[in-house]
Amino acid sequence: MMTNKKEILETIDRIYKQRRYNAELSKERKINELYAKSKEFADICDKIKLAGLRLSKASLMQNKEQIAKYSKILDTLISKRTKLLIEMGYPSDYLEPDYVCKACQDTGFVVSEDRVEVCKCRAQLFIELLYEQSRLKEILKEHNFSNFNLDFYSKEIDLKEGLSPYKNMLKIIEEVKKFVENFDMPNQKNLLFYGPTGLGKTFLAHCIAKEIIDKGKTVIFLDSISFFEILKDKYSKMVRLYDEVSDEEYKSLEEVDLLIIDDLGNEGKNTEFCHGVFQSLLDKRFLSGKKMVITTNYSLDGLVTVYSGFIMGRLQEYFMFLHLFGEDVRVIKAKLQLEKRT
DSSP: OOTTHHHHHHHHHHHHHHHHHHHHHHHHHHHHHHHHHOHHHHHHHHHHHHHHHHHHHHHHHTOHHHHHHHHHHHHHHHHHHHHHHHHTTOOTTTTSOOOSOTTTTTSSEEEOSSOEEEOHHHHHHHHHHHHHHSSHHHHTTTSSGGGOOGGGSOOSOBTTTTBOHHHHHHHHHHHHHHHHHTTTOTTOOEEEEESSTTSSHHHHHHHHHHHHHHTTOOEEEEEHHHHHHHHHHHHHHHHHOOTTSOSHHHHHHHHOSEEEEESTTTTOGGGGGGHHHHHHHHHHHHHTTOEEEEEESSOHHHHHHHSOHHHHHHHHHHEEEEEOOSSOHHHHHHHHHHHHHO
């Protein structure tokens, strides 16, 4: 996904470590404050510490009788402390650590009975750090609607298409602006731009990214090769149960507000084995109302030869297909530069 993935993960680990430290420090400050206010509270806390130590010792010795005894004592003391807190005018959970994320207690992972999952807060942090360290921030300074030039699209009618590239692009921009405006609407379809190279598909995707980021939303922009590398890793973990395969990247694909996949189909045929993961991601994002934008140089008939009927069915159901045609904008720009020189 990126060359500095390791650096991002190390930064995330440091952030969570600092968050846990801050939460425990805050708890200690509260306890010290209450120690000074109430001798009864201090006595109960000292007894809780002692009971906790004895329970730990009993656990190490695997002494069931002692474990049961000190577990009961500890529960009684904690109940007394909670009651005293309320009598002193504090909420019952006053001594709970002030975690930024209650779900994972600032570990980044949620533990259930049979599995450990990446917490949504960790995926969100990954997305934010990815954007900060990616080139997208710089690219969007140039690739945005302010710099979109319709002059590169001919006003001559294309006989095959029945309208000019210029009018076609006007219609596409209209749909793009509707997509941005209705981004949070559940019935707003995703967008798939298709057509030959050099017609502005990636530029349009960048324009959308800029508008959505300006709304305060998160965006991940990936070329198809990088995208399918993440799907391969996910497939490996699902099939071979590799513990070392990190889930942050795939989880971020599920959680990000807007996922953009550029140049779909360019990932190569050696990715067919993880098309099921692709289909599952399409379904999950659709059901959760998360939006996507896809660009491809393939025609619709060409896409059918690359992807299964199941994936094509999902694309047709979840996406609005927008066809770009005309002369390669990069060729037009090159011609104009040559004319200036001569």
